[in-house]
Amino acid sequence: DTAVSQTPKYLVTQMGNDKSIKCEQNLGHDTMYWYKQDSKKFLKIMFSYNNKELIINETVPNRFSPKSPDKAHLNLHINSLELGDSAVYFCASSQDWGGVLEAFFGQGTRLTVV
């Protein structure tokens, strides 16, 4: 019974396409996040939602748009994909706002833009 699940696990797409990654958590957490991990394993926050409200919106291109239909879901839509968007995207959730208590991560979505 997966705590934080992302779909798809792998995504290969062409430049210019629009794609979405879905995330769901069944932990009852109030806070959800999207992180991007580059090829050097550097994990960087992109967005954070607390109770469906956008709290953190780091300096990411506005081609990236998160959507939280409810507390348990945080989806990531990416328009006009570029080669530099290739990375692993992780969804995470935490009970507290800020992730001091454990942040649970999904298994990641490996996005390859060709």
Place this chain on the structure above:
Amino acid sequence: QKEVEQDPGPLSVPEGAIVSLNCTYSNSAFQYFMWYRQYSRKGPELLMYTYSSGNKEDGRFTAQVDKSSKYISLFIRDSQPSDSATYLCAMRPMDTGRRALTFGSGTRLQVQP
């Protein structure tokens, strides 16, 4: 310069060795310090966290924080091949508007049987 610096490794040790993993940071406001372990093709999972300075021990793992030097460490005793993974340090201030974790880039550890 990144806020959190971590040697990427890889660090290769024989089974049973004591491993020391370290991070330095520049933001003196950081108060919470965590270590995450990430196996290949998996998401990070929390190993330990500490608040402010001091040591914390959990089984074979010990986390140390030296705020005066802005330096944190994770020690693994009696290392096992199953400890082979990337270890990411993470930290955040106590209470700011930007309450998300800042991660190091991770150190890849290989424990040879």
